[in-house]
Amino acid sequence: MMEITEWVSQVRRGLLEFCVLRLIGTEPRYGYELVTTLNRWDFLAVTEGTLYPLLRRLLKEQYIESSWRESETGPPRKYYALTASGCELLASMSAEWEKITQAIEDLQTDNKGRNWL
Numbered sequence: 001m002m003e004i005t006e007w008v009s010q011v012r013r014g015l016l017e018f019c020v021l022r023l024i025g026t027e028p029r030y031g032y033e034l035v036t037t038l039n040r041w042d043f044l045a046v047t048e049g050t051l052y053p054l055l056r057r058l059l060k061e062q063y064i065e066s067s068w069r070e071s072e073t074g075p076p077r078k079y080y081a082l083t084a085s086g087c088e089l090l091a092s093m094s095a096e097w098e099k100i101t102q103a104i105e106d107l108q109t110d111n112k113g114r115n116w117l
Helices: 004-026 031-038 048-060 084-108
Strands: 064-071 074-082
Touching: 004 031, 004 048, 004 074, 004 084, 031 048, 031 074, 048 064, 048 074, 074 084
Parallel strands: none
Antiparallel strands: 064 074
């Protein structure tokens, strides 16, 4: 039998890429900024050890690109931004996410107003 912690872990892993792309899609961000932003929500909390391999994979697959920028408060930072194919992937993921959330809402209340949960 699957434990709830295992299920939550699988859901989080599946959503992490989508959340990172959404954040990078709004503006270029550096790695630690992504970690601290995601950590504002317990469910999305992530470590650098989880985030950086994902960023490397997205770079390799050419969904994101990186560039170094000077920082006023320390060493230069590597910023990540979406590429054209990253924008397309994010748009597709967003459309699928809308379908998923709508289906879950529909499961909670069917057309007759009966509450399933």
